[in-house]
Amino acid sequence: MFTSTFLLVPLLLIASAIGLWQPQYLVPYQGYISWLLAAIMFCMGSSLRITDFSRVLKNGRVLLLGMVLQFGLMPFIAWQLSSWFELGLAFSSGLILVGCVAGGTASNLMCFLARGDVALSISLTAISTLLSVVLTPLLAAFYLDQIILVPALAMASNILKIVIAPVLIGLLLNHLLGPILVPFQRISAGLSTVLIAIIIAIIVALNHDRLGLISGLLLGLVLCHNLLGLSLGFILGLLLTRDHRIARTLAFETGMQNSGLAVVLAVKFFGGMVAVPAVLFSIIHNLSGSMLATYWARR
Numbered sequence: 001m002f003t004s005t006f007l008l009v010p011l012l013l014i015a016s017a018i019g020l021w022q023p024q025y026l027v028p029y030q031g032y033i034s035w036l037l038a039a040i041m042f043c044m045g046s047s048l049r050i051t052d053f054s055r056v057l058k059n060g061r062v063l064l065l066g067m068v069l070q071f072g073l074m075p076f077i078a079w080q081l082s083s084w085f086e087l088g089l090a091f092s093s094g095l096i097l098v099g100c101v102a103g104g105t106a107s108n109l110m111c112f113l114a115r116g117d118v119a120l121s122i123s124l125t126a127i128s129t130l131l132s133v134v135l136t137p138l139l140a141a142f143y144l145d146q147i148i149l150v151p152a153l154a155m156a157s158n159i160l161k162i163v164i165a166p167v168l169i170g171l172l173l174n175h176l177l178g179p180i181l182v183p184f185q186r187i188s189a190g191l192s193t194v195l196i197a198i199i200i201a202i203i204v205a206l207n208h209d210r211l212g213l214i215s216g217l218l219l220g221l222v223l224c225h226n227l228l229g230l231s232l233g234f235i236l237g238l239l240l241t242r243d244h245r246i247a248r249t250l251a252f253e254t255g256m257q258n259s260g261l262a263v264v265l266a267v268k269f270f271g272g273m274v275a276v277p278a279v280l281f282s283i284i285h286n287l288s289g290s291m292l293a294t295y296w297a298r299r
Contacts, residue, residue, distance in 0.1 A: 008113065008290040011197040016283060019204025026205035033202055034158070036195045037105055038166040043188035044112045044122070045170025046181055052119035053171075059120075062246060066124040067131065069233050069254040075099035075139050077228050081221050091218050093144055093270055094277035095225060098262045100139040102132035105163060106286055107256035109192055114293040116248040122167055124253045129159045132258075136265075149269075200286055207263075207279040210272065214280055222280045226288055229255030248296055256285045 019026055056063070078099030082092035103125045111121035133156075137149065174181055204211070233254025237247035262278035 008193050008196075008294060009287065011193060012200050012287055012290055015197040015201035016204050016287075019201040020208060020211070023205035023208040026202050029202055030206055033199055034162055036199050037162045040109055040192045040195050041105065041122075041163055041166035042170045043192045044108060044118055045167035046174050046188060047112070047185050048119055048167070048171050048174065050171065050175060053123065056117070056119045056123050062120065062241060062250075063124065063127060065237070065240060066120075066250055066253055067128060069236065069250060070103055070124070070128050071100075071131070071135050071139065073232060073236075073254060074225075074229055074257065075143055077232075078225055079143050081225055085217060085221060087217060087221060090271070090273035091215075091277055094262075094266055094274040095218075095221060096143045097140065097266055097270075097274065098222075098257050098259060098278050098281050099225065100136050100143065101258045101262045101265070102128035102136070103253045104256050104258040104260070104285070106196065106289060107252040108163075109196055110252045110256065110289040110293040111249050112192065113189060113290075114248055114252070114296040115245070116252065116296075117245050118249075120246065121249050121253060122163065124249070126159055126163055128253070129163075129258070130156070132261075136261075140265075196286065196290075200283065203279075203282055207282075210276050210279050213273065213276050218277060219280065222277055223284055223288070226255055226281060226285050229257075230288065230292060231255075251292070252289060256289050257281060259285065 075096065076099070078096045081087075082095050087095065105125060108118065108121045108125055110116075112118050174185075230251045234247045234251035237250030238244065241247060241250075259278045259282035262281070263275045266272075266275035266278055
């Protein structure tokens with residue numbers, strides 16, 4: 001596990017550089033992103049037991065806290081940052097939109113590598129994704145004065161195919177096969193590290209042109225949004241639960257957003273410029289999350 005997290009940051013930096021340098025070779029593989037994410041979720045599911053999820057579902061207060069941090073804290077931080085700085089209407093809207101979406105599946109991998117509560121992380125991602133069908137439009141209407149339609153069926157289908165089904169398959173195999181899976185479990189973290197690096201390379205390649213629109217101010221505010229989410233998620237989680245493992249999990253679930261959905265919504269309802277903060281957030285939250293996961297794994 002330590003080796004996997006130690007290599008994660010260099011691998012993501014190399015992957016980002018390759019995506020910028022040779023995007024034409026990676027763009028054709030965009031259809032494989034969902035499969036790669038599903039493979040990562042299977043790796044995590046194979047390390048879990050049924051009792052992990054039954055324990056999580058009994059802790060309703062932590063689940064509620066996760067939702068409050070996700071849908072209360074992140075949109076508010078984005079709105080405050082965009083209000084304090086002259087970012088421009090398009091980029092401000094994009095930053096707020098990132099704050100209004102659910103937690104991203106990358107948070108599950110970072111929690112896995114950081115030895116957080118993976119079952120809790122997966123549960124929070126699934127619940128926030130389902131709630132975002134209602135809450136993302138409401139938050140967008142409140143903060144942006146814009147009515148947007150979240151693709152509910154597509155989101156439900158994606159969460160089933162990319163998160164729930166692979167985790168359940170891995171969980172079932174671990175329950176049935178037990179010791180036989182131990183060799184695979186030993187390499188699962190390393191395999192997940194390689195797969196997330198490939199995903200980042202493809203994402204950077206797909207958004208090569210948009211990345212040229214990034215300003216120093218936008219970079220700073222997106223980074224600030226992400227870091228505040230990570231730090232406040234951890235601090236508030238630790239204060240309210242007194243459990244370091246749960247606090248780590250809440251940090252990733254709060255600070256790492258479903259930036260892919262934010263890109264889709266931005267392009268559909270606002271225009272390409274509004275999608276730029278979400279594209280940038282997608283890269284930054286994976287880098288910052290991997291650094292944090294590396295630090296916590298060492299401890």
